[in-house]
Amino acid sequence: MKAVLLSIKPEFAHKIFEGSKKFEFRKQVFKDTSVKKVIVYSSSPEQKVIGEFEIETILSDTPNNIWIQTKLYSGISQEFYDEYFKGRDNAYAIKVASTKKYSKQKTLADYNVQSAPQSFAYVEV
Numbered sequence: 001m002k003a004v005l006l007s008i009k010p011e012f013a014h015k016i017f018e019g020s021k022k023f024e025f026r027k028q029v030f031k032d033t034s035v036k037k038v039i040v041y042s043s044s045p046e047q048k049v050i051g052e053f054e055i056e057t058i059l060s061d062t063p064n065n066i067w068i069q070t071k072l073y074s075g076i077s078q079e080f081y082d083e084y085f086k087g088r089d090n091a092y093a094i095k096v097a098s099t100k101k102y103s104k105q106k107t108l109a110d111y112n113v114q115s116a117p118q119s120f121a122y123v124e125v
Contacts, residue, residue, distance in 0.1 A: 003037040013042040021075025049106035056097035063091040
């Protein structure tokens with residue numbers, strides 16, 4: 001099954017598995033709409049694959065409208081959000097359905113990936 005590997009800053013990656021962050025925000029999203037699973041790579045300094053989540057839906061709208069819909073479970077401040085989408089007409093929010101934190105962290109090599117993706121990478125799981 002095809003999944004998407006996302007690089008996420010450690011503080012935000014852990015909030016996803018704690019349940020306080022139910023949306024992962026992106027400037028661009030993957031085109032393959034059949035993908036329903038995200039593999040979470042906690043970026044530097046951790047640099048480990050720490051878990052996965054199922055995608056409930058992907059919202060696409062103006063940054064302002066996405067913030068209105070997601071702010072209660074964004075896991076980030078509005079200031080951080082506004083800075084991230086500054087100058088953008090479109091924003092994407094991947095809504096987290098169910099999560100699974102790995103008891104033993106994995107590496108990118110476990111997914112045949114050589115280096116952390118800037119945006120995302122398709123992987124087979």
